[in-house]
Amino acid sequence: MKKQKKFWVYKFYLKNKNKKRMAKISLKNILSKDNDAISIVNSLAIQLNADFCIEDNYGKIILSNNERAFSFQYPVIYQNETAGFVKGNEKSAFIAELLMHILNKESERKKLGTEVLNLYQEINLIFNFSDKLAQTIGATDISKITLDEAAHVIKAKSGVVVLWDEEIKRLRVEASKDESFFEEEKINTELPLLIDIILSGQSEILSDISALQNAGIISPEIKSVIYSALKVKHRIMGAIILADNEPDKYTAGSLKLLTTLALQSSSAIESSLLYEKNIREAQEKEAAMRRIFDATEKFVPYQFIKSLGHELITDVKLGDQVEKIVTVLFTDIRNYTSLSELMTPEETFGFICLFNARMGPIIRKHNGFINQYLGDSIMAIFPGNASDALLAAIDIQKELQNFNKIRQEKNKPEIQIGVGMHTGPLIMGITGDYDRMDACTISDTVNTASRVESLTKHYKASILLSDASLRQIENTDDFKLRNLGFVQLKGKLSSINVHECFSCDDETELQKKSATLPFFNDGVSFYLNKLFVNANDAFKSVIEIDPDDRTARFFYNHTLKIIESGVPENNPGVIEMEEK
Amino acid sequence: MEQKLLIVDDEAHIRMLLEQTLEELEDDGVNFYSASNGEEAYEIIKTENPQLVFLDVMMPKMNGMEVCRKVKMELELKDVFIVLLTAKGQELDRQKGHEVGADLYMTKPFDPEAILEKAKEILGL
Numbered sequence: 158m159k160k161q162k163k164f165w166v167y168k169f170y171l172k173n174k175n176k177k178r179m180a181k182i183s184l185k186n187i188l189s190k191d192n193d194a195i196s197i198v199n200s201l202a203i204q205l206n207a208d209f210c211i212e213d214n215y216g217k218i219i220l221s222n223n224e225r226a227f228s229f230q231y232p233v234i235y236q237n238e239t240a241g242f243v244k245g246n247e248k249s250a251f252i253a254e255l256l257m258h259i260l261n262k263e264s265e266r267k268k269l270g271t272e273v274l275n276l277y278q279e280i281n282l283i284f285n286f287s288d289k290l291a292q293t294i295g296a297t298d299i300s301k302i303t304l305d306e307a308a309h310v311i312k313a314k315s316g317v318v319v320l321w322d323e324e325i326k327r328l329r330v331e332a333s334k335d336e337s338f339f340e341e342e343k344i345n346t347e348l349p350l351l352i353d354i355i356l357s358g359q360s361e362i363l364s365d366i367s368a369l370q371n372a373g374i375i376s377p378e379i380k381s382v383i384y385s386a387l388k389v390k391h392r393i394m395g396a397i398i399l400a401d402n403e404p405d406k407y408t409a410g411s412l413k414l415l416t417t418l419a420l421q422s423s424s425a426i427e428s429s430l431l432y433e434k435n436i437r438e439a440q441e442k443e444a445a446m447r448r449i450f451d452a453t454e455k456f457v458p459y460q461f462i463k464s465l466g467h468e469l470i471t472d473v474k475l476g477d478q479v480e481k482i483v484t485v486l487f488t489d490i491r492n493y494t495s496l497s498e499l500m501t502p503e504e505t506f507g508f509i510c511l512f513n514a515r516m517g518p519i520i521r522k523h524n525g526f527i528n529q530y531l532g533d534s535i536m537a538i539f540p541g542n543a544s545d546a547l548l549a550a551i552d553i554q555k556e557l558q559n560f561n562k563i564r565q566e567k568n569k570p571e572i573q574i575g576v577g578m579h580t581g582p583l584i585m586g587i588t589g590d591y592d593r594m595d596a597c598t599i600s601d602t603v604n605t606a607s608r609v610e611s612l613t614k615h616y617k618a619s620i621l622l623s624d625a626s627l628r629q630i631e632n633t634d635d636f637k638l639r640n641l642g643f644v645q646l647k648g649k650l651s652s653i654n655v656h657e658c659f660s661c662d663d664e665t666e667l668q669k670k671s672a673t674l675p676f677f678n679d680g681v682s683f684y685l686n687k688l689f690v691n692a693n694d695a696f697k698s699v700i701e702i703d704p705d706d707r708t709a710r711f712f713y714n715h716t717l718k719i720i721e722s723g724v725p726e727n728n729p730g731v732i733e734m735e736e737k
Numbered sequence: 738m739e740q741k742l743l744i745v746d747d748e749a750h751i752r753m754l755l756e757q758t759l760e761e762l763e764d765d766g767v768n769f770y771s772a773s774n775g776e777e778a779y780e781i782i783k784t785e786n787p788q789l790v791f792l793d794v795m796m797p798k799m800n801g802m803e804v805c806r807k808v809k810m811e812l813e814l815k816d817v818f819i820v821l822l823t824a825k826g827q828e829l830d831r832q833k834g835h836e837v838g839a840d841l842y843m844t845k846p847f848d849p850e851a852i853l854e855k856a857k858e859i860l861g862l
Contacts, residue, residue, distance in 0.1 A: 186763065270757040274849060277754050281846045 182263050184213055184233060184241040184256065188220050194259055195220060201255055209245035209252050235260040282310055283417055290425045296320065299429055300331035303397060303422035308334050310418075311383070311411045313399035319344065319355060320387070320395035320426070328355065328395070339374065339398065347372040355396040360385035360416045362407045381406035385419035389427045397422070458526040461596050464540060464585055475594055478586030483538050484546040484578050484626055485603050486525065487610035488516065488553060490533040491573040497533075499570070509533060512572075515556050523549035528598055534610075536603070543580045543622070543629035547636060547658060550576040550620045554661035577610025579623040579653075605653065608646045612655060616641055617707030619661055624654035636660050637667065639674065641708070642681050657708060669703035676702075680712055689716045740767040740860055741787035745778040745804070746822070747796045751845070755791055758849040765862050775799025782808050782817060789859050791852075794823045794834075802837050809838030818859050822847065 187194050188211070202209055202222055210221035211233075219241070227244035231253035234240070240260060243253040286306050293299050300318035308316045315335035319328045328351065330341040344351055350372050354363075363382040369375045375382065383406075384398040397419050401407075453470050454462075462470055465477045490496065490512070497505045509532070516535055520527055525539040525546060539546040553576055561571045581602035588597045609621050621641070627633065637660045643652040659670050670677075680695030693716040699709040742762065744755045752771050763769065770785060772778040776798045782790065790808075794801035801821055808814050821839040834842050843852065856862075 189768075267757075267760075270753055273750070274754055274757040277846065278849050281848050284846055285848070 182235070182260060182267065184211060184219055184260070187256075187259050187263050197259075198252060198255060201252060202249075205248040205251055207245055207248035207252065209243055209249040211241060211243050211252070211256070213241040214239050233257055233260070236264070279414065279417075282306075282414075283421065286418060287421060290421060293425070294429060294432070296426050296429045296433070297331050299422060299425045300397075303418060304332045304334055307397060307399060307415055307418050311399055311415055312401065312406065313383075314401045315339070315379075316397065316399040318387070318395065318397050318422075319351075321355065321393065331395070343372075343374055347374055350374065354384060354398075355386070356393050358386045358388050358391070358393045360412060360419065362412055375400055378402050380404035383407040383411055383415060385412070385415045387419055387423040387426060389423050394423060394426060394430075458528070458596075460526040460540065461528070461538075461585060465587070473587055473594070475587055475589065475591065478584055480582055480584045481540060482581065483540050483583045483602070484543040484580040484629070485528075485583065485598075485600075485606035486520075486535075486537045486539065486546045486550060486576065486578040487607050488535045488537075488574050488576050489610055489613075491575060491614065493533040496570065496572070512560070515560060516553055519552045519556060520549050523552070525549055528596075536607075538583070538585075538598070542631075543578070543626040544632065544635075546578045546580075546626065547620070547622060547630065550578065550622075550658065551636075551661045554619050558661075558663070574619075575610050575613025575621070576619065577606060577608075577613055577621045578626050579606035579609050580626040580629050581605065605646070605649075608649075609653075609655060612644060616655075616657065616711055618657040618659075620658040621655050622658060624656065627656050637662075637671065639670075639677055639708070640681050642685050666703075666705060670706060673699040673702050673706065673709070677706075677709055680709070680716075684712065684716065689719045692716045693720060740765075741770060741785050741789075742767050742856070742860070743770045743772065743778065743781055743785070743787040743790045745772045745775070745790065745796070745801070746793040747773050748793075749773070751793070754849075755852070758847075758852050759856055761853070762856060762860070762862065765860075767860065767862075775801065775804045778804050779807060782814065783812060786814065786817065788816070788818060789856060790817055790819045792819055792821055792839075794821055802833060805834070805839050806837040820855070 188198070198211075198220065199222070201207075208223035208225070208227070210223065210227060211219045213219055223245070227246070227249075229245060229247050229249060231243045231250045232239045232241075233243060233253050233256045235257060241256075243249045243256065245252070286302075289302050289306070290299060293302055300320070304316050304318050307313070313334070316333070317330055317339035318332040319339075320331050321327075322329050327345050328341070328348065330339060330344070333339055350368060351374070361384065363369075363384070366375065366379065366382050369382070370377055370379065379400045380403055381401045382398065383400075384396050386396050387394045397415065399407075399415065450470065462468075462473060464481065465473065465479050467473055467477070500508065513530060513535065517527055520535075520537045523539070523545045524541050525537045527535060528538050529536045537546075537549070539549070553574070557572060557574055564571065579602055581600065583598055583600035583602050585596070585598050587594050589595045605623065609623050613619065613621050618641070627638070630636070636658050639657045639659065641655045641657050643654050645652045659667065662670060676695045676698040680692045680699065683689070683692035683695060693713060696709050696713040696716060699706055700713055703709065740762075742759065744752050744759075746752045746755070752773070756769060756771065759767075759769070770781050770787060772781055775796050778790070778792065779799065781787070782804075792801040792804060799807075805819050805821065808817055808819065818840045819838070820841045820843055821834045822843055822845050823834075824845050841855070843855075
């Protein structure tokens with residue numbers, strides 16, 4: 158008996174693990190429980206004036222009001238089995254009837270209880286599933302959890318969660334269990350077969366799976382297939398499909414459970430896809446913003462904004478300003494006007510672009526930034542030491558020599574540029590109005606730097622720097638420098654001391670200028686002391702050794718003119734510039 | 738020795754569900770008792786000394802915490818294994834449950850399988 162029961166339990170367990178076995182109802186059960194059964198039986202016995210003895214089917218007395226031998230015995234039948242006997246007088250038949258009634262009632266109660274418990278178990282399962290879903294982000298992870306849960310509670314050897322990708326018109330396998338059954342490539346080559354199922358929006362137990370088997374989507378061992386659509390309202394997202402080797406595996410109950418899980422999973426997947434879409438859009442927006450920011454930064458240099466104490470151009474306000482000691486560097490193409498006359502406007506523009514493209518990186522390399530492109534001229538700012546600007550100037554001239562070599566090969570005229578710089582205070586700020594702002598620099602340093610640059614034409618020098626710039630440079634021995642004396646700039650009250658840097662000259666020129674440097678320095682010294690004849694002699698010595706020294710030639714001609722026409726009266730040691 | 742199990746909950750359907758969940762223990766000779774409020778539960782524990790009590794926390798007439806405290810602290814019935822049951826989302830009570838000497842803490846809705854496993858383990862079945 159016991160063994161048989163165990164077997165039954167085992168079978169039941171296999172069939173439905175989550176449903177609990179029902180305990181057997183016995184006379185002992187109903188009469189020992191803390192219910193009213195005993196008192197009802199006793200009160201009936203009193204009413205009937207009946208003596209009785211209730212025994213189980215092993216003869217064990219459960220309840221009795223009299224121990225004597227009885228003449229009548231009535232079986233208590235419950236579910237076609239004898240549950241026990243009521244012994245007593247003839248009236249004890251009523252007690253047997255009552256017991257059978259109580260047994261049946263108890264049985265009904267238990268049956269109902271079991272059903273309620275099963276429902277409760279489902280609620281608990283769904284509750285836990287919701288809990289898990291709530292902690293999961295991402296369509297793939299949600300699909301995996303759903304499949305795991307479904308395959309666990311509904312029992313499936315294999316399964317798959319597929320989502321329909323509207324854009325590429327393909328089914329995407331988001332999660333799978335025992336992959337040999339549902340392979341993405343196979344599913345999509347046999348799309349029409351599955352599309353009816355998946356995009357139907359239905360849930361069902363498939364009665365005929367031969368088509369799927371013939372197409373090779375599911376293997377021949379599969380005997381049962383159940384699926385449920387994943388949909389939100391009327392929008393079908395995909396499906397969850399479960400399969401097993403056992404025939405007629407799935408019941409209406411399985412379908413109900415799968416539909417419930419699918420419903421919950423669908424909204425989670427939907428939210429997740431929406432979330433992913435939002436994230437993606439936000440990232441795209443951010444990338445677009447980044448591109449705009451990068452582009453803006455090219456128009457207003459980041460260093461300029463940083464100098465104003467900001468990290469982002471969006472933080473810049475009208476009226477922001479900062480004062481700093483900087484070195485301002487100007488480059489200018491000589492004879493640009495006549496040069497551009499030989500070219501069409503397009504060619505000129507192309508040439509300028511080509512030229513600027515070569516110069517910009519050099520300026521940045523030496524910690525400077527381009528403040529402005531002014532036609533053929535570049536204005537750059539070096540917030541650090543003036544030596545940065547001077548090194549940049551040397552590199553600019555060397556780069557120009559490379560540029561000229563290429564032009565020479567193309568039979569194009571050689572380009573010459575002058576580079577001039579000055580160091581001094583400068584206010585950088587944002588000016589304009591609310592709708593149109595611009596980064597601007599306000600400073601006399603800029604004007605002076607520009608004028609120092611224009612002096613290169615007069616002195617026929619490549620690089621000129623003011624005394625203020627030179628004073629900031631500590632390692633002057635690293636540079637080849639010549640003092641050119643004082644210059645009275647047009648429109649300026651005080652004169653400034655300018656120096657030439659010839660570090661950028663080619664090797665032969667460099668050697669010659671170095672060799673003639675004592676004569677040159679003597680010349681400048683005589684000149685400053687108004688000893689113009691001695692100065693003229695000194696510069697003559699320089700030219701004799703180095704006829705290509707155009708700066709020395711300038712001084713030679715200039716002193717000769719003074720000797721011939723007489724010394725100017727006002728501030729004779731200073732060269733007065735006629736033009737800017 | 739005869740094993741006794743007490744189910745305490747003010748909601749009749751929860752009592753029934755617990756009974757139903759644990760009913761196979763009856764086959765192993767465990768006697769079931771039930772109570773629908775704290776006072777009743779306290780009296781049964783005092784007189785019957787059950788080995789295991791499933792005790793709902795929120796109840797009229799003495800709540801589960803109080804029952805637990807009185808049983809463990811006043812009656813000093815250390816051998817009564819008390820499982821406190823509370824609605825999910827009120828897990829903050831866990832610390833309090835520990836303070837009043839509860840042996841275990843489970844949440845409702847409960848997992849029938851887990852409850853049965855636990856009961857068997859506690860009763861040594």
